[in-house]
Amino acid sequence: MSDLLIHVDGREEKTPVDTTFLELARRDKNYYDDEILLAKFDNRIMELNKKIPGEGRISLLTGLDHDGQRTYRRSLVFLMEKACFNILYGKNADLFVRHSLGQGYFCELESEDQEVNEDFLKKLKAEMLRLIEMDLPIKKYSIKTREAIKIFHDEGLYNKEKLLRYRTSSNINVYELDGYVDYYYGCMVPSTSYLKVFDLRKYDSGFILQFPYKDLKKPYPFTSYHKLFEAEKSANEWSELLRIPTVGALNDVISSGNSTEMVLMQEALMEQKIGDLAEDIKKKKAKFVLIAGPSSSGKTTFSYRLSIQLRAKGLNPHPLSLDDYYIDRDKILPGKDGKIDLESIDALDIDGFNHDMNELFNGKEIDLPTFNFKTGKREYRGRKMKLMDNDLLVIEGIHGLNERLSSMLPKESKYKIYISDLTQLSIDEHNPLSTTDGRLIRRIVRDARTRGTSARDTIAMWDSVRRGEEKNIFPFQESADSMFNSALIYEMPVLKLYAEPLLMGISEDCPEYCEARRLVKLLDYFLPLPPDAVNNTSLLREFIGGSILNV
Numbered sequence: 001m002s003d004l005l006i007h008v009d010g011r012e013e014k015t016p017v018d019t020t021f022l023e024l025a026r027r028d029k030n031y032y033d034d035e036i037l038l039a040k041f042d043n044r045i046m047e048l049n050k051k052i053p054g055e056g057r058i059s060l061l062t063g064l065d066h067d068g069q070r071t072y073r074r075s076l077v078f079l080m081e082k083a084c085f086n087i088l089y090g091k092n093a094d095l096f097v098r099h100s101l102g103q104g105y106f107c108e109l110e111s112e113d114q115e116v117n118e119d120f121l122k123k124l125k126a127e128m129l130r131l132i133e134m135d136l137p138i139k140k141y142s143i144k145t146r147e148a149i150k151i152f153h154d155e156g157l158y159n160k161e162k163l164l165r166y167r168t169s170s171n172i173n174v175y176e177l178d179g180y181v182d183y184y185y186g187c188m189v190p191s192t193s194y195l196k197v198f199d200l201r202k203y204d205s206g207f208i209l210q211f212p213y214k215d216l217k218k219p220y221p222f223t224s225y226h227k228l229f230e231a232e233k234s235a236n237e238w239s240e241l242l243r244i245p246t247v248g249a250l251n252d253v254i255s256s257g258n259s260t261e262m263v264l265m266q267e268a269l270m271e272q273k274i275g276d277l278a279e280d281i282k283k284k285k286a287k288f289v290l291i292a293g294p295s296s297s298g299k300t301t302f303s304y305r306l307s308i309q310l311r312a313k314g315l316n317p318h319p320l321s322l323d324d325y326y327i328d329r330d331k332i333l334p335g336k337d338g339k340i341d342l343e344s345i346d347a348l349d350i351d352g353f354n355h356d357m358n359e360l361f362n363g364k365e366i367d368l369p370t371f372n373f374k375t376g377k378r379e380y381r382g383r384k385m386k387l388m389d390n391d392l393l394v395i396e397g398i399h400g401l402n403e404r405l406s407s408m409l410p411k412e413s414k415y416k417i418y419i420s421d422l423t424q425l426s427i428d429e430h431n432p433l434s435t436t437d438g439r440l441i442r443r444i445v446r447d448a449r450t451r452g453t454s455a456r457d458t459i460a461m462w463d464s465v466r467r468g469e470e471k472n473i474f475p476f477q478e479s480a481d482s483m484f485n486s487a488l489i490y491e492m493p494v495l496k497l498y499a500e501p502l503l504m505g506i507s508e509d510c511p512e513y514c515e516a517r518r519l520v521k522l523l524d525y526f527l528p529l530p531p532d533a534v535n536n537t538s539l540l541r542e543f544i545g546g547s548i549l550n551v
Helices: 021-027 066-087 118-133 145-154 158-164 226-242 247-256 259-284 299-312 350-361 435-450 455-472 474-479 491-504 513-523
Strands: 004-008 011-015 036-041 044-046 056-062 093-100 104-111 138-144 171-177 180-182 199-203 206-210 215-219 288-292 316-321 366-372 377-385 391-396 414-420 426-428 482-485
Touching: 011 021, 021 036, 021 056, 036 066, 044 513, 056 066, 066 093, 066 104, 066 118, 066 171, 066 180, 066 206, 066 513, 093 226, 093 426, 118 199, 138 145, 145 158, 145 171, 158 247, 158 426, 226 259, 226 474, 226 482, 247 259, 247 426, 259 299, 259 414, 259 482, 288 299, 299 316, 299 391, 299 414, 350 366, 414 474, 435 455, 435 491, 435 513, 455 474, 455 491, 455 513, 491 513
Parallel strands: 004 056, 288 391, 288 414, 316 391, 414 482
Antiparallel strands: 004 011, 036 044, 036 056, 093 104, 104 206, 138 171, 171 180, 199 206, 366 377
16 A cells, blocks of 8 residues: 655655655654644644544644643642542542643642642652653543443542533543543543643642643743732632533523523622722722733623613723824834834833823823824824812723832822733633633634634634733733622523534534534534523623623
């Protein structure tokens, strides 16, 4: 039988029929700086153990690729599960992967017999390293869904059991590591020897499983992110209050016909949180409320609703966009690549902003600028402003938390708010729901509705959006006075109705097809929820439409 002609990351090669991607990866490893974890064949993600289907285009992926990174982290969680099972065998203990924190996962052990302490983590890490040294295979096989439900029920993984009860397919894929079986959303590495780089660190009531990031030879340096962690913890408390900690529990509510009450409770909880923020702002007598957060966090709706609460408390808020303090386009210096970076703080007139805000703080009247995006220049159109006793500015912009922006303003005059979609749901015990995926799905729906942007184009620019967030927003989140979680526990079932057709429209020959299929698979876990019960002031309306607020 003749060899297959394949194109591997631009290289034309021949390989025998029945070659696996793993064999190809071992043969071509010298072309790559880092270990190959995964393959992409004609725009479809493939695990390395699979045979090359035929002639086609292949990309070999490392941990620097998003899909490779997800695969490494998912596989490391599975290894941790198995190691925990080994050292606690016979003890009543449940391991939960709660949520991401920096470049790691926060995990908790619910047990009457075992405390999470340094001794436990030392034993857990030693067992993980032992399993890595043994180079145990991670096997994938298909079983009947009803059989998997029974397995997970017997193992006490009731959230996983509940999740699978809503799967329509008669068969599912499960993974097995040295006799330990689990179900995961996505691919795995071929064996435990691929998972050498990690660390465990005691944190709060649990511990952090730390991953490598960018430099794949060592775990990413640990950063506490105390305020973010507290916001995540509060989100989990919300889900417990609503008794909906996982996707399976959410599907139970939808299928039972009690979704309207759930929506109303969630909206009431959010309104209470916004009211608490307004009360804190009034108490601290802030004159400048600065709001920043990553893309699709719902900043616009939040600003409106916060302003309403501030008015209800006797204050007079005025909205201000930092966009109006852009430097004229022809005066912005290009970067090394010759392009103008409009997301850089240096694209703003920082001195002019500080001058104007100080004038307002000192009781003087100023003429506010308006940036004309058509001409690329700042204009003055007679927008006079003077702050009276009960007046304050609500300022929205990506650099709101960066102290450079407002360094000349007295600290006591500022109140900084970080807003993000910190989802309180988990897929099951060991699969946290990505907050980044939630924001991406929000943006796909909003961009298609308000800008006529296709799902393909939104996905294509998402990496650039994320790079801007990592540079301009995330480094300053801990400087916020308060963090606001804009996630709604019911939003994914509603967004599914809008996002799924858009994602299905991306053809297989598009580079964005893989990511689209991954998101479709994620949405498939959720039962759909019609938007009828979503009120017209809900933050979700910023994305699906129908808001009475000017968003």
